[in-house]
Amino acid sequence: xxxxxxxxxxxxxxxxxxxxxxxxxxxxxxxxxxxxxxxxxxxxxxxxxxxxxxxxxxxxxxxxxxxxxxxxxxxxxxxxxxxxxxxxxxxxxxxxxxxxxxxxxxxxxxxxxxxxxxxxxxxxxxxxxxxxxxxxxxxxxxxxxxxxxxxxxxxxxxxxxxxxxxxxxxxxxxxxxxxxxxxxxxxxxxxxxxxxxxxxxxxxxxxxxxxxxxxxxxxxxxxxxxxxxxxxxxxxxxxxxxxx
Amino acid sequence: xxxxxxxxxxxxxxxxxxxxxxxxxxxxxxxxxxxxxxxxxxxxxxxxxxxxxxxxxxxxxxxxxxxxxxxxxxxxxxxxxxxxxxxxxxxxxxxxxxxxxxxxxxxxxxxxxxxxxxxxxxxxxxxxxxxxxxxxxxxxxxxxxxxxxxxxxxxxxxxxxxxxxxxxxxxxxxxxxxxxxxxxxxxxxxxxxxxxxxxxxxxxxxxxxxxxxxxxxxxxxxxxxxxxxxxxxxxxxxxxxxxxxxxxxxxxxxxxxxxxxx
Numbered sequence: 001x002x003x004x005x006x007x008x009x010x011x012x013x014x015x016x017x018x019x020x021x022x023x024x025x026x027x028x029x030x031x032x033x034x035x036x037x038x039x040x041x042x043x044x045x046x047x048x049x050x051x052x053x054x055x056x057x058x059x060x061x062x063x064x065x066x067x068x069x070x071x072x073x074x075x076x077x078x079x080x081x082x083x084x085x086x087x088x089x090x091x092x093x094x095x096x097x098x099x100x101x102x103x104x105x106x107x108x109x110x111x112x113x114x115x116x117x118x119x120x121x122x123x124x125x126x127x128x129x130x131x132x133x134x135x136x137x138x139x140x141x142x143x144x145x146x147x148x149x150x151x152x153x154x155x156x157x158x159x160x161x162x163x164x165x166x167x168x169x170x171x172x173x174x175x176x177x178x179x180x181x182x183x184x185x186x187x188x189x190x191x192x193x194x195x196x197x198x199x200x201x202x203x204x205x206x207x208x209x210x211x212x213x214x215x216x217x218x219x220x221x222x223x224x225x226x227x228x229x230x231x232x233x234x235x236x237x238x239x240x241x242x243x244x
Numbered sequence: 245x246x247x248x249x250x251x252x253x254x255x256x257x258x259x260x261x262x263x264x265x266x267x268x269x270x271x272x273x274x275x276x277x278x279x280x281x282x283x284x285x286x287x288x289x290x291x292x293x294x295x296x297x298x299x300x301x302x303x304x305x306x307x308x309x310x311x312x313x314x315x316x317x318x319x320x321x322x323x324x325x326x327x328x329x330x331x332x333x334x335x336x337x338x339x340x341x342x343x344x345x346x347x348x349x350x351x352x353x354x355x356x357x358x359x360x361x362x363x364x365x366x367x368x369x370x371x372x373x374x375x376x377x378x379x380x381x382x383x384x385x386x387x388x389x390x391x392x393x394x395x396x397x398x399x400x401x402x403x404x405x406x407x408x409x410x411x412x413x414x415x416x417x418x419x420x421x422x423x424x425x426x427x428x429x430x431x432x433x434x435x436x437x438x439x440x441x442x443x444x445x446x447x448x449x450x451x452x453x454x455x456x457x458x459x460x461x462x463x464x465x466x467x468x469x470x471x472x473x474x475x476x477x478x479x480x481x482x483x484x485x486x487x488x489x490x491x492x493x494x495x496x497x498x499x500x501x502x503x504x505x506x
Contacts, residue, residue: 044450063442067433083332172263172324172428180316183440192282
């Protein structure tokens, strides 16, 4: 698996994603909804006279952004199975290991870039809205590092969804399964048992909200990576062996 | 085909759809699992003599806390019953979509949609009839007499019926959006996100009280006991508003479906 060929495959996968209307719309949706949500949260905070900083508001908006990144992570693997495209992909790149690596790198690049841009635009929107609404001066906000953590968190959520999508191949079960895990099951379990901290989405949230007694940002990210590697290896093993 | 045959055909189609059964599994097994965990943790708190660390020790409340999973099950059924019709076959088998066959067999489009909507209602009602007693039974078996049951049988039945109505209406809204969009992505995202703690509707209520009239916010008092947000409509007017949204969306979906190409 030479690097040149991996580069070509990754470029080809990126080209596929760029020309897929659903990906473009998802990225635009993620960025726009991030802006709308930070504006709403900033305005609501200003209404109540709460002392919220632009960074704090942006971090509050991160849970709302998760759904977009789940969708963005699911699309690269599942869109190929909607028609005949997957066979064409295998014809052009018969080495399945190479294909899945290129696909994962492309998905990672798209998700990471969208997360960075999304966090950046949300921060800008929060800052501008705070100036426009004459919000009260902010409390201390812990500096810019949690923002990088938030972008990394959304990237890892996207990567987790990509692993699930590689495993189940179809859009609806991958999307419904990952969304239910992240948005419903994990908060419900979080209210019931402290062991819920080991779920991937709760562990990775430590990257921007270091509020857990056991997991630090670093170990939280490692736990989430462990889940991704676990699901991803099963997915890749199946991907390499099964019929197209 | 007459109306009954169309309905029987749709019921059978849905019953052979793996995705519909995964919706059933999410609602039934998911609720049972969450209830089991909840009940075990309540029993542990009671055994340790610290019942005040739990919001409630009632077995019924422990089972009712799993209600959001049933919503997901209803959404999955409402979406896949229609999105499955648009999934293209393998190109080796002609690459056709099931919707063309369905319309050839029952050309009256309104009747077809009505049969699908009735199928969703039947599926959700059956899920509720199985899930709620099973979950309540699990909670009662695990917690036993140690917990204090604060909910009378009459209240429990009313709340179960309210929750079932919410599930059904959400399933029908998911169905209507899927008919309009011909794709399951939008209804899945919108409805699962709005069933969660990071609901867009909930966020909008911070901006304007009008957001309390959105379907999911209006109907949430049907889950009496789970409501955490002050304000908004009461259970009965809320249910009427949510029902109105459902009916409106179904009518729009029917008009669009009648007029466009399959």
